[in-house]
Structures are given as C-alpha cells and as structure tokens.
Amino acid sequence: SPLANPIGSIINGGTPLVPNLAPALSNNTFDYVVLGAGTAGLTLAARLSQDGKSSVLVIEAGGDIDYNAVPKEFSQTPGGDVVGCGSADSDFIQNDIDWGYKTVPQAGANNRRIRYARGKVSGGSSTRNFMLYQRPTIGTMDKWVDLTGDQSWSFKNTINFFKRSMTFTPPNHALRQESPAAQYDASNWGSSALTAPLQVTFPHLPQNFSKYMQLSANEVGTPTTQSFNGGVLNGIQYAPTTMDPKFNHRSTSHAFLDDAQGRSNFHSYFQTYAKRIIFTKDGNTPRASAVTISTLPNGILETDIVYARKEVIVSSGAFGSPQLLMVSGIGPQAQLQKFNITPVVINENVGKNMQDHIFFGPSYKVDPALKTFTELAANPVFLATQLVNYTAAALGPLTNNVADMLAWERIDPVTLASIGASKLLTYPSDWPFLEAFSAPGAVGDFSNLLATNAEMGADGSRFSTILMALVAPQSRGTVTLASKDTSDLPIIDPAWLTDPVDQKVAIYAFKRARQYFAAKAMAPILIGNAKTAETLPGSDVQTDDQILNWIRNNLMTVWHASCTCSMQKKELGGVLDNKLQVYGVNGLRVVDASSFPVLPPGHPQSTIYMLAERAADLILAARG
C-alpha cells in the first residue's frame, strides 16, 4: 500500500516540516481528501460521502460563512452581490471572505491592475457570485467531446448531471407582476420527485429596467427565447438564479455541506490551507498519498499531514488549483526550477490557457421612477425601507440579483468579415459571440458600484447600463507562482483584450449596446434622447479608436476564470485526462473551473456543479 510508510517514500520535497509526526494515524487518514470547499469541492465531497461507505475530508483556507455574521448577511441578500466585487482595492465587508487577488498590469486594459473577486469561504465563489444560472449550448459540449476525445461529455450525456445538482422552482408571477412574464421550459429541469440541495428560481421582483431592455432587444433583432437551459442560448429572457424560492436568499454549494455535515464519514477543516500534495511511489508512477496542511492564520508553515487512502481531489479554483499542482511538483519546468521545487511531472500546460469573459457598456440617465440600483445606493431612506421589506417579507428590489435579464447573439458572417473577426466562424454554429446584461445602475470602470452610484445619484439622477460580454474570447492568460508557498497569492495575468479579434468584437459589442438604447422601446425611460441621456462615456466617444480606448479604461472581468488545468487530450495541451485525472500520476484529480477544456459561453456555475456531480460518479465507479 502506498500508505504503509508514507513518510519514508515521499518523492517530492523531502521530509515534512513537522517533527515527530506519526504517519497514517487513523484520525488523519481518509479515503478521499478534497482541497477547497468551494462550488465544486463541497458538491463533490458531499456526494462522495453520501452512501456512507467512504470517509471524506474537505479542506478550506477560508472560514465557514455560517460563523461570519456580517458577510453572511451581505452574501445572502441577492441585491448585495454588487457590493465588494469591484475592480479597485476599496473593498470592505467582503474582505473577510475573499482572496484579494489582483491581476498584473493588463496591456489590454491600458495597464490597469484589476482586483479579481474570488471566494475564500465555504461555498467558495458561489458565495460571492451574481447567482445567474444558465447552461452551455449543445455545440459547446460537442467541443468538450472533441477536446477530450470522450463522447460522455456531450450535452445529451451530461444533462442529467446538470439536473442532479439542483432543484428548480418556477417564477412566482403573482409576486413578480412582470410583463412580459419570465419564461422557462419545464422539461429542462428535474422531475418534482428529484430534489437536490442547490435551489434555482427567479427573484420575487424583476428589475423595472429589464422589460425595456427586452423590448428594445426584440426591436433590434434579438428575439425573446423561452429558456437558457436546454442547450440553446440565442435570444433574450430573464435568467434563473441560484436562490432559495421562499426567502430569495442566495443558495450556494453550502447547501451540500448542510446535507453532509451530520454524516459520521464526512469531515471538514475550515481555516486550513492545503500547502502541498505529497507523492509516494506506486510502482514507477507517483501517487498522491497525502497533503501537508496549515492550520495557522494566513496559512503560514506546514503544520500537519492528512493522508488519502484512495484519492486527493484538488478543487481550489482556477487560480488555486494550478498553484497547488505547481508547488507540489507538477507544472512547467521553468516554474519548478525558478522556485527550486522537486519535479514530479513536468507539464508545460499547468497554469496556461486561462480563459475568461470581460464586460463593459455605456450608462444612460433614466427615469427615476424605475427604481434602479442607483436609487438603493443614493437614497438611504429607500435603502432602509427595502432592507426591512426584504428581511421581514422577502420582497422588494433586494430580492433581485441586479442583472436579471440576459441576451445572447451571434454576429452574421458578413459583419464578422467586415470587422476582421471571421475567425469566430470556426465556433460551433450555436455558440453566441456576445452576451448582453441588464444592469440598472451606473457602471463605468466597475471600481466600486456602490460608491459610483451613490455619487452619481446624489443629485437625484438615476442610471441604467447594458453590459456587453465577449463570450467567444480569443485572448489567453496564465497563472504562475510568486513563491513555492500557497500562502502567497499566485500571479494572475488574464491578458484580456490582447487578441486583435477580441478588440474588433469589443468595439462592435459597444456599438450594439448603443443600438439597444437607441431603440424606440427604450425612449419612454430615457431622460432626453439616446444621445443626450448617454452619460458614460457620452456621445463624444465615437470613433473606433475612441471606443476601444474607453473599453480598455473600463473593462471588467465577469469573474469566469477557467481552463488553467485543462481536461484535454495531452497533445492538445491537457493537464487532465478525460476522467479529470492528472496526467502522469495516480490518485489525483482536479475538479473545478480550472478543469474546463474550453470556457462555455455565459456563466460557468451550472457547468461546475455538473462537473462535480459527474466527478463523484467517476470516482465512486473507480472505487468499485
């Protein structure tokens, strides 16, 4: 057994720092050790422990949100999601539950360094996200099949894993009173007999701005569609959200923790850093057998070891997972050499191929009767009333995740050719190139949405924005090490907007947002006309160069970092095989956004839950 004498046979990094450590004590040995209690990690750990047969430990650097009252209140309240996710440093309440990542200067963003929100807490980034729940297209998953060489990743073959993680509740039209009404397709969801911890539904109140966006989208050629969850995306509709239907609280992967916590075979260590995976020998192949951990604040020092009888599963997210592989000896040669890390497997692809979405868009002055987010930020009396309304009755604008309506569209081939972006025609035919978000507030450079809206709304002005995201991005980024210690944040370089095709599409997207606002359907809510109402950037910005420069100064991540430990055929640049196992070693998988072969258009959390559900099946099948 690889655990017979784990200390004696360690092949990376020598003897653990802790003296007198008794190897493989029964209370620090588990069948499965999951690193990261985030979106994927908690889902996976809960599923692995469900049949009571395997012991599972999940390790999380952050705390349990249940013991962190103020961030919990903010996190639970859907309208609070826009607080503390900005591009500037000035975050407050959420600092306790966030890693505080910041990119290196981004050439594509006029050398700005941009703060990149990431959950460091139970539920990981599902505790911080905007709750939008939507699935990839059929063609997207066909791309996964091509890249992995495995038909089991098709949409048809994964749909039951998508359905398995969540319970859907239809929109409450009586409360919402919206027109046009939110639509959904009942066949996209599980049967009423199928219940899962994660809750998906619609907010109790839609944003007033969204219906105007919907009507103007229809007018400029984007039709209303019924659903974003059956494998087709093009069109406009309200998006379902990961929310509890009764109280409209945020629902996260913590729901899986709640389910698992009472099981005697389920264990969780919070405020514990995974420091390094220890490899022993399995014949000639390294085997992941144990993990050094730190229970000290800020993860300094290796303080203990936990052993895995069967597997170690890394679910530390798109930044944390490649970091953990690299500090443990799996990564590009130059990275390992630079930090004097004993190599286990040289794989140049670890930390490469990072894919992400960016968004940006013009803000317009609108009728104050709309009650936008600007009203909440700039009118303390209204905010106080709505806090009571939300807390006491689960009603009002705070039940809404702010960006509640989405639209996806392709760009026709003639236009693509005219803007120099024909390269996108290589994408599957159902893959949209642009996503539009309703954003009822002023946005600008996303530095701090609360402060921006409080300031711009101080004179009674109210705003709405349509954010445009590039959802077939060509630019690729990297995650590299700053040191050989996971207590130091890795270096994040998303390289947004460095590819010329992305720049062309971004200019097109910006002009498209202006078309939405110029539609007749938008006229009733604009102060003045589409030209005079445009406040950011304002109608002075007209030429392609001016537009691109404004985008560079204002673009923001949609926080969809992925693909940094990609599941792909090795010759294509993979880190993981088609069963999420790390190439070249035994007993080690990576399961989270970093495992994606390619980033689907839109919002990744549904795919991450699917991945965790599927991984649990693969792991339990291997257990026999």
Ligand SMILES: Cc1cc2nc3c(=O)[nH]c(=O)nc-3n(C[C@H](O)[C@H](O)[C@H](O)COP(=O)(O)OP(=O)(O)OC[C@H]3O[C@@H](n4cnc5c(N)ncnc54)[C@H](O)[C@@H]3O)c2cc1C
């Ligand atoms: C502000 C924001 C808005 C978003 N909006 C949406 C949206 O509306 N819809 C959508 O689908 N997606 C959205 N996303 C993206 C989505 O939430 C993430 O892609 C997803 O949650 C990532 O899941 P994961 O399991 O890969 O990583 P995470 O959920 O981030 O989990 C990784 C976990 O590992 C832990 N960890 C890392 N390193 C270590 C270590 N060394 N030791 C121990 N623990 C460690 C982390 O603390 C974290 O808890 C948003 C994200 C953000 C931040």
